Amino acid sequence: MPRDSPSSPSIMKRIGSLASSLNLSGSPTKSPRKSTSKSTSKTSDSHAEVGLDVETREYLRAPEVPENKTLFQAFEWDLPADQKHYDRLTDAIPQLKAMGIDKIWLPPGCKAAEPHGNGYDIYDPYDLGEFAKEWHPNAGTKFGDKASLIRLTAAAKQYSVGLVWDAVINHRTGAERKEVCQAVEVSGQSEFMSRL
Numbered sequence: 001m002p003r004d005s006p007s008s009p010s011i012m013k014r015i016g017s018l019a020s021s022l023n024l025s026g027s028p029t030k031s032p033r034k035s036t037s038k039s040t041s042k043t044s045d046s047h048a049e050v051g052l053d054v055e056t057r058e059y060l061r062a063p064e065v066p067e068n069k070t071l072f073q074a075f076e077w078d079l080p081a082d083q084k085h086y087d088r089l090t091d092a093i094p095q096l097k098a099m100g101i102d103k104i105w106l107p108p109g110c111k112a113a114e115p116h117g118n119g120y121d122i123y124d125p126y127d128l129g130e131f132a133k134e135w136h137p138n139a140g141t142k143f144g145d146k147a148s149l150i151r152l153t154a155a156a157k158q159y160s161v162g163l164v165w166d167a168v169i170n171h172r173t174g175a176e177r178k179e180v181c182q183a184v185e186v187s188g189q190s191e192f193m194s195r196l
Contacts, residue, residue: 070100071164075107079142081116083129086144086152093155103162109141109149116142122171 052060074089089104096104108119111127119141124131129145132138139145144152156163 069102071103071105072096072101073105075105075118075143077118079107079118081142083138083140083142083144083148085142086148090148090152090155093152093159093161097159097161101161103164104156105164106152106166107143108166108168109143111141118142119166120168120171122168125169 075085079085085107089106093104108122109128110119110122111124111129111131111133112119113121113123115138117123123133128149129140129143140148143149153163155161
């Protein structure tokens with residue numbers, strides 16, 4: 001059966017009946033109007049308690065709303081470069097979950113070009129803090145080594161906290177040497193720009 005539009009007379013009449021049965025019009029109430037629909041089962045629906053028929057109750061029923069999730073950004077630019085951030089987060093997981101945090105946003109965890117880099121200056125996207133380099137004597141990243149990252153993921157899984165990895169795959173500034181590349185010089189005025 002098609003639903004009436006919200007402004008149709010039958011819906012307005014039903015809403016008016018609901019308002020008067022709830023004493024929303026300011027007038028004294030009489031006993032609630034009896035439902036005209038016949039039902040053999042009892043219902044705990046609050047709309048049924050004020051005497052609305054089944055069709056009106058269906059119209060007024062709110063749609064199911066998905067549960068909201070809370071994402072916590074678990075880093076900021078000026079964190080100490082002590083390689084203990086993953087350990088601090090691992091210890092904080094139970095408290096964060098108790099506070100209602102459902103997911104944690106992690107910083108880019110791959111090896112940065114500098115030991116104190118935040119991961120946005122990618123040196124090696126596959127090194128999660130397990131290989132030492134001459135210029136990067138500690139194997140770990142600014143946030144910790146691969147073992148501490150694995151402990152963090154295990155704790156998050158245990159408490160049903162999701163992890164969101166900030167993967168910045170297009171930043172390629174870190175390298176050990178300069179590379180020669182070919183370039184084509186173009187004029188400052190392109191054909192496209194001349195049409196504007």
